[in-house]
Amino acid sequence: MDPEADDVRALHANLIEQYAFHARLTGSEFHREPDVVWYLSGRPVNFLNAVVSATFAPEQTATRADEVLAAFFDRGLPFRWWTDERGLAGDLNGCLERRGMELAWDVPGMTLDLASALREPAMPDGVDVRRVRTTADLREWFAAFAAGFGFDPDDAKPWLEAFEERRKAEGGPKLED
Secondary structure (H helix, E strand, O other): OOOOOHHHHHHHHHHHHHHHHHHOOOOOEEEEEOOEEEEEOOOOOHHHEEEEEEOOOHHHHHHHHHHHHHHHHHHOOOOEEOOOHHHOOOOHHHHHHHOOOOOOOOOOOOOOOOOOOOOOOOOOOOOOOOOOOEHHHHHHHHHHHHHHHOOOHHHHHHHHHHHHHHHHHOOOOOOEO
């Protein structure tokens, strides 16, 4: 992928905003620095603690990586570090591997120009898109989410707590039981 292409920049921006959304959870920290974006939820789930984007100058890669890693190590939290082609010049992946990290997933990014997309996309048979309104709906959503990302469905508790905190913080309606 061309790291300068508009759709690639949109993918990076979307990932950052996804984590900014998660970071609005009670007690979360969101850090948007000139060369790195990262956040800590304080929850023991690596998806909820992450380095989302890093564009370190090649000569600063090791130093900056150590500075950011310290925030997670000092708190003893599991976390993930999203890497992409922007880190190649400074060998960010190699730097992280030398610090004990390993590649868990190689996740492709896909884009769609919504302005030219179908106005009414066909919904595949058996797909039901609806708002989560009940605790049972939230558990059903998490089961699908866990299956899609390879999470253990028994790890639902921190996620359910996080969504409940977010709902309360934003004054959303209480989930029905």
